[in-house]
Amino acid sequence: MTQSKNQTSKLQDSLPHHHELHPNIIKDSSAGGAGIIAAELAAEEEGLISNAQLKSHSYGAIAKSSSEETTTTEIDDHDGYALPKAQLLTVISSLFMASYLAALDMTVVTTLLTLIASDLKEVSNISWIATAYLLSCAAFQPLFGKLSDIFGRKILLILCSGFFAIGCVICVTDSLFWLVIGRFVTGIGGSGLTALGTITMSDLIPLRDRGFYQGLANVFFGLGSASGGMIGGLIADSLGWKYVFILQVPLALIVGISLYLNLNLPEGSPGLGAHGVDIKQKLKRVDFLGSFFLVSSLMLILTAASLGGKEIPYNSKTFIGLTSSSFILLALFVYAESYISEEPIIPIHLLGNRTILASSLANWFYTMGVFTYLFYIPVYYTAVMQFSATQNGLRLVPNFFGVSLGSVGAGLYMRKTGKYYNFTVIVGLISVLGVIRILCITPQIPLWEQFVLLLPSGIGYSSILTVTLLSLIAAVPSKYQACTTSIQYTFRSTGSTLGVAIASAIFQNVLRSNLYVKIYELVADKQEANEIIAKALENADYAKSAPKLIKNAIIGSYSAGCKGAFWFSVLAIVLGYTSSLFMREHKLHTSINRD
Template sequence: MASSPTHSEYSPLLGDTRTKPSGDIDARQVGPLEISTTTRYLILLGVWTATFLSSANMTLVPTMLPSISSEFQKSHQASWLGTAYLLATCTFTPLYGRLSDVMGRKSATQTAVLFGGLGTIACGLSTNMEMLVASRFITGIGGGGISTMAAIVVSDMYSLRSRGLAQGIASVFNGLGFGVGGPLGGLITDWLGWRWAFLIQTPLFVLSILLITFKLEYDTPGVGKNAVQVLKRIDYLGSITLLITVASTLIFLSTRYNESLPWSDVAVFLPLTASLVFFLLFVFVEIFVAREPVLAPFLLKEKVPVLVGISNFLVSSCNFAMSYYFPMWFQTVMSTSAAIAGLHSLPSSIAMPIGSVFAGWMMHRTGKYKVINLTFGILPFIAGVLIAQLREDSGPIQSWLSITPIGFGNAVVMQTTLVALLAHIQENHMAVATGFSRLFGSLGQVTGVAVSSALFQTVLERELRKRIHGSDAEGMIKRIRQNARLIETLPVDQQQMVRHSYDVGLKAVFWFATFSTLLAYIVRLPIPEKDLGEEPRAGGVAGSTSTNQSERDASHEDH
């Protein structure tokens, strides 16, 4: 396939994939709408297996922290095991939209899975905390790319109207990974040791990379197929300035609010300054320097991509704030075990894939997305209000099921907004737009964890100072903030004071998440409706429908 002589952020992703006479098809690689059903399903099995592993790795580590910390004796660095993964995901996710254009779908997906697999194996072989944190960062480089490439591949192989249902099915693997990651990690840690929770994933990574290598062969005419051209088109400056911006912000929030250092401390002032400076540099690079910027500034000029990006940011902030701190409420305020506290999040993990499949099915049948979005997109706000009202005497329905609408509602929102985004952009900008939306979602994930942590620690410290006095008050407050397990060792009267302090601090996080999802709902109101195409044929998503005759012919050949 000949390369275009000049390329920019507007360079086409897809060439002419219309069906040609049989002789022409034999002479070239088939397009994504022309592959057989069997090949399509094997490709999906490969990318969705990687999706499952990527999601599981997000929730795997928290249940293993006590074992890891006890082995390396560095519990003060344990939080970076989660932060390093999210930092890498946030930084490298938008690159994959570009890489899939210049390297091709196969090479970009292989790159993501290889980073994810090698990073996971390195985690299991780590000999110290620093190596483990670095390995988690490598895993995150692959994790963000896996989710982006899975969305791009599905968008290649299905028409706009069928993509919602296909993406909904993909979310089953995503939700399953989130749901089983924590419990499975704890079980394997107790049985074989924490290292095997990483190493046991190796066969599935191998299966994924083999399926992608031998089956993801469809043609998406692009540009820059050799290594030199690919390397020249990567936005190195944009990626580095984004990485430093996010990392500096995380360090600032940690030192100022988690460790309560004063504003004048160099560990607070320096990272705050660096975050502001490098953010401005990132914006400058993306607008004036980068040949193919990771941010895709041209999308910032269009209403729907901007609204979808802001919504993704706020929805992800809500999801991660709740997923990290909802179980803590039961463990600290209700004195439940870690296992039982973790199970309280399971209804949301189950509801997530159900909501995604439901949204995809509804869009597939009706060809609409706005009514579905607005109807079910309010559910997370209602759930947030219910969670913020939790008390020690709350009944089992509120305690166990109040989080369910967050998983279901936000899953519907993420599916419908992705389809809305793709419906309002040109087909040749699909990969870049997908990376664009994932970038905002990744930034929301980091924000949800970092801001909620800063908010929680600030309110907790204030409440503890109100209740704990005496000569050793400062030391006790510091120990309680760093280790919630100390609550059980305190006298009964002090336990009640500390539990109430934790309750107030965690409720502040719940209200933050609730406000985020309400603001996201308001942001989505101006997104216009757009018909997704003709009525789908019998046969469901496998017979992906199209709005033009050539794609219908290709789909017909597929069956």
């Protein structure tokens, strides 16, 4: 006991006078991160690092007044990477395939919803086919960070590949119930492949190069999203819709087998999980209480957001019950993580770090805004400008190239400079100006501008996704990188669903109120007017076949509804941009060893 106190005293004496702990105090070659983990554990054990110090965002922060970057770089046997080049490329390619597959599955079914529901004679329940995947994907994604810290990335990636494959097999059915179950299981696997792929790349690649590889991962995810509809349609037309699920099974198994054979992280890597303990001890470390509260809360609020205003009226007891219950469960989750759980699934105190909170909110608001205009630009083109589905789709294609350019460009910039704050300010401004231009759209917009309309905001958003991920990881010690990645995915997945839900409520209310005012002015017979309004609300294409007298009124109402949604998009992206300005510049290390 005396010896321990003496050691503590000596360690405290070695601290700088302003009491900030430097991570290189203890050099332990057996610990991940060349001593940084051992230093943090020892310091926390002796009470030398407090939550307040972590919240003070001093870890790795670069002072704004400093014009030079620290050039100390630790190079290991693989040029700063965790694996030999050939093995690294195989693992990264597998993770890219996993990202592509998860995105593909998310959009491939959307194109086939009507076909599948009609074949199963369940058109009235069509929304559950899409909602089941999105619910499980968003609800379970936050869990994978901490779970992989306990059990290891490799085993969880293999399990998620298995879940994805099993879910697709279950979907080959003639029962709506089993199809929904299959989509739910597939969503668990898909969310894990996406989140764990991002986390695992942080175990393999130095932060300085991390943005470039994340940019490539975003390209593959975007490619999966963009090609899903086309691939789904081709397979369904030639082989039948069930083969859309059947053909994904071998791809998921290939990903799992490839990772099993090649993802061999070096000794001491945080991606290996807890060492020297059996499965029972690992299970005891799982925060089951917090996980239950978090998953339940997200499931309820996302169900309300997805079905509210459609299957569930906003003023119904069901909707009110879902939302109020979700907030109660969320409060219980925060309490459990703060005061009960020994190893919280998401450490709430991390949100006290300015960079983490700012990055998370930026993700949340940007995603709300971007998903809103991506959803309602096609509605504007269809209902207001009278475009066909093909014309509509062609105008959305350039957005993929903008997303790709932004993602990879952000990674290359950070690789070259090692910084990101000034870049964030510039691309965020581009994104804000881009969404303002979307708000100002009119039917007279030139043809060339129709094709490039989404490019500025798409470039800005994809850049922000890459930058905020790196800022989150760089803002904390390496042992928290999985948790912070989970935090980002939580904010992103809930942001997309809530954003579209809020925008939908705005759109529907503005559209309905405008239709009632304009149609009642033009049609004297109230019953006939109500029938016209009902048809206009049900079908955005109705204006094409509507009588000439009321055609402009319907088009004008849809234009007003879309503009209402675009105003929300502008507000959300401005809030996201404002949030990003509160991030701090942190060092992007050139080696996996971040000391």
